[in-house]
Amino acid sequence: MSANIVYAILVTSLATFLSRFLGALTSEGIRETSKLFKWFNCLAYATLAALIARTIIFPAGVLVDASYSSRFIVVLLSLVIFFISKKNFVYPTIFSAICMAIINNYI
């Protein structure tokens, strides 16, 4: 293995584990009925929603190559499928991949 790549992986995993470990450590004194727990629950959901919205609107990686409109159409149609299929997670997910490939290729 190349030393640079291994160091980069180790540094990345350390930076990631730090937040997880500190979270586990500080959870010890928090009761699940406390206000602090409820607040952190809201923070977690809002943070995840922000991450997902950012990934769709300001993506990194290959998604940059897809236009705003194609991403918007795919997400919108996938949500329609999600509600039509009575909140099934798999149908809209598979649909989104196929739809994105088609839109990007033909439209």
Next chain:
Amino acid sequence: MINKNFFFKGYRSIFTHDSPAIALTCCFIAIGALFKNLGFNIQESIFSTVLTYALPGSLVMAESMLIGASLLNIFLAVWIVNARLYPMAVSLFPLMMHKSQPKWKYYFSCHFIAISAWLIMKSNYKKIPKKLRIDYWIGIGSATVSVSVIGTFIGFSFSEYLNKDMMLGLAILNPVYFLCMMIGASKTIPVTLSVLFGTILGPIIYLLSPEWSILLAGVIGGTIAYLAGEHSVS
């Protein structure tokens, strides 16, 4: 040590009809292909997936390596992107804490905190006795990491067959899946408002501060949602 029944019950949770296995595999197929393009070998790619096990962090590492960033820069960039794991841990571990369980289980299994495993645990924890939730959680985490490793292996091995359209399809799959999961989890006023405010504030704050947008949107949106929830209760 670990209760096998609840460990395998957690492990099997990823094979249900609406499990994140497909989305997770597809995302890590894309990551595996990306690692190969970056010059990683198969051992390094799998090593990275197992040790990091966080998609945004892996993407940041890959982008940082492309521009030749220093190890300190990689550490800071990944730490900021993955700081969201802290509130996720604090909002999950109190549900699993039990004095009869050894501490090492919690410290070890915090590595499994990621959106998919977190959402599965959040929707199923009430069905599991509190004492055994940690074993169930370790099962979920082991399953999601296994699926991620398989995805990385497939992506690395078949990267030359993945054209741009296929990579785009794989890349959109993950946010769509998690968006649906978040909407599905929005069953109470505070959670619904948290998801709504996070979705609106994330991209807006990104325009002002790309690095801190996720954290700031989480703190501001989550706090407003919490206060609104408390107000509606009172």
